[in-house]
Amino acid sequence: MPEEVNLGKDEILRYSRHLIMPEVGMEGQLKLKKASVLLVGTGGLGAPLGMYLAAAGVGRIGLVDFDVVDFTNLQRQVIHGTKDVGKKKLDSAIETMSDINPFVELERHEVALTSENAMDIIRNYDIVVDGTDNFPTRYLVNDACVLLNKPNVYGSIFRFEGQSTVFAYEGGPCYRCLYPEPPPPGLVPSCAEGGVLGILPGVVGLIQATETVKLILGIGEPLVGRLMLYDALGMKFRELKLRKNPDCPICGEHRTIHALIDYQQFCGMPNVEAPAAPVEQTGDIDPVEVKAKLDRRDNFTLIDVREPHEFQICRIPGSVLIPLGELPKRLGELDPNAEFVMHCKSGVRSGKATDLLKQNGFRRVRNMKGGILAWSDKVDPTVPKY
Amino acid sequence: MARILIPTPLRQFAEKNDTVEVGGATAGEALTALTVRFPDLKKHLFNDEGKLRSFVNVYLNDEDIRYTGKEATPVKDGDTLSIVPSIAGGK
Numbered sequence: 333m334p335e336e337v338n339l340g341k342d343e344i345l346r347y348s349r350h351l352i353m354p355e356v357g358m359e360g361q362l363k364l365k366k367a368s369v370l371l372v373g374t375g376g377l378g379a380p381l382g383m384y385l386a387a388a389g390v391g392r393i394g395l396v397d398f399d400v401v402d403f404t405n406l407q408r409q410v411i412h413g414t415k416d417v418g419k420k421k422l423d424s425a426i427e428t429m430s431d432i433n434p435f436v437e438l439e440r441h442e443v444a445l446t447s448e449n450a451m452d453i454i455r456n457y458d459i460v461v462d463g464t465d466n467f468p469t470r471y472l473v474n475d476a477c478v479l480l481n482k483p484n485v486y487g488s489i490f491r492f493e494g495q496s497t498v499f500a501y502e503g504g505p506c507y508r509c510l511y512p513e514p515p516p517p518g519l520v521p522s523c524a525e526g527g528v529l530g531i532l533p534g535v536v537g538l539i540q541a542t543e544t545v546k547l548i549l550g551i552g553e554p555l556v557g558r559l560m561l562y563d564a565l566g567m568k569f570r571e572l573k574l575r576k577n578p579d580c581p582i583c584g585e586h587r588t589i590h591a592l593i594d595y596q597q598f599c600g601m602p603n604v605e606a607p608a609a610p611v612e613q614t615g616d617i618d619p620v621e622v623k624a625k626l627d628r629r630d631n632f633t634l635i636d637v638r639e640p641h642e643f644q645i646c647r648i649p650g651s652v653l654i655p656l657g658e659l660p661k662r663l664g665e666l667d668p669n670a671e672f673v674m675h676c677k678s679g680v681r682s683g684k685a686t687d688l689l690k691q692n693g694f695r696r697v698r699n700m701k702g703g704i705l706a707w708s709d710k711v712d713p714t715v716p717k718y
Numbered sequence: 719m720a721r722i723l724i725p726t727p728l729r730q731f732a733e734k735n736d737t738v739e740v741g742g743a744t745a746g747e748a749l750t751a752l753t754v755r756f757p758d759l760k761k762h763l764f765n766d767e768g769k770l771r772s773f774v775n776v777y778l779n780d781e782d783i784r785y786t787g788k789e790a791t792p793v794k795d796g797d798t799l800s801i802v803p804s805i806a807g808g809k
Contacts, residue, residue, distance in 0.1 A: 375809030376807075376809050377808045377809075378808075405809075463808045463809075465808040466806050467804070467806045487808065488805045488807055488808055489808060490805040490807045491727070492726055493725060495802075511772070511773050511775070511804045513772040514773060515771070515773040515803070515804055520727065520803065520804065521727070523807040523808075523809060526807075528807060533808070559802070561802065566736075570800075572780045572781075572800065572802065573777075574782075575782060575785055577784075657730060
């Protein structure tokens with residue numbers, strides 16, 4: 333016989349605004365207490381999710397994260413505070429959530445979700461909420477949820493826009509029905525590269541939290557077979573039909589995927605366990621060496637390929653701004669025989685710029701390793717990081 | 719004329735437009751008209767064989783064109799085509 337679940341006097345007081353609504357009531361609050369939810373990620377989406385699901389009284393919440401809180405998180409990850417910078421996100425999130433509601437059982441999974449551990453972790457929860465930030469993990473969470481028949485409450489964000497839906501609910505459509513394949517790496521910028529309005533994950537995370545609570549209570553119309561799009565700038569919600577793909581390789585009738593696969597490879601990412609490429613790649617230059625070249629007044633041009641609004645935040649004296657997107661049209665301004673050093677924020681975009689110049693016959697082009705962030709670390713700490 | 723809604727990540731390739739009016743009797747023709755007007759958009763929407771990329775979904779009003787005839791889906795005056803690319807952000 334399953335252990336009988338009851339609410340104590342303190343819990344009855346705490347949940348009184350739920351208990352007085354017939355749609356929730358004692359029965360619903362006990363459903364919440366008996367429920368278990370796995371939160372994958374305690375970042376932008378995970379922050380409001382963790383706080384509200386704890387407050388609502390979800391009985392057992394598992395958290396998956398292996399990251400550490402840094403200052404750039406605080407603009408949106410409201411579960412963490414300034415005092416938490418440098419702490420593990422799990423510790424910081426659990427501290428906040430257990431303060432909000434000490435009656436909730438919190439479980440730590442201080443790992444990166446992988447094909448090896450995902451089934452064992454997800455198996456122990458009723459519902460999975462996807463608050464990750466990359467394509468390989470999103471396909472991994474999807475496939476594990478389909479294989480284990482667990483609903484996957486999905487949300488994703490970019491700049492001012494969000495998407496949300498519930499995948500794999502009672503045989504409904506899955507992430508692969510929506511997007512059969514991921515974009516090639518580098519084509520879709522991440523929030524770290526493209527930015528995100530700090531409030532946006534609050535809205536999208538709470539759509540996910542709402543759907544999670546509705547699934548547990550069994551009330552309302554779940555966001556199944558519908559993709560909700562949110563545009564913060566237009567302040568518009570739109571709903572698109574999301575159909576189950578009969579040919580879906582994992583949830584279709586003739587499925588070809590029966591177990592988890594290598595998601596790094598599926599998403600075209602270099603395998604993290606493969607032997608590392610040589611660290612000193614030709615074409616890279618260390619910021620310290622760039623500083624020495626500037627001090628020596630070497631005959632070269634330092635090109636900053638970031639966006640004008642980033643140039644306003646900080647810049648390296650003597651650098652010339654040509655945003656990456658404008659570079660193809662402005663190649664004519666540059667002498668193919670001259671020497672160039674390209675830089676950006678962290679070295680990714682300037683790597684693309686270096687490749688572009690080389691493809692166009694420029695021979696003396698190098699990419700400043702680590703971008704202006706590394707410049708701040710190694711050369712001039714007064715340059716602010718962002 | 720149909721209306722095409724351009725999502726944030728692609729607006730930089732469409733002179734910052736969020737909505738563009740285009741002609742064309744099918745979804746494919748409307749999208750081609752869009753890429754003729756904004757050539758930088760082309761490689762983000764179509765692969766080298768000229769087919770819509772698999773991580774870019776296109777909806778005619780609220781229906782995914784994969785289930786209504788793909789690029790051949792007829793488009794009427796006043797219809798809205800939405801481009802909905804895959805995004806993964808969450809942190």
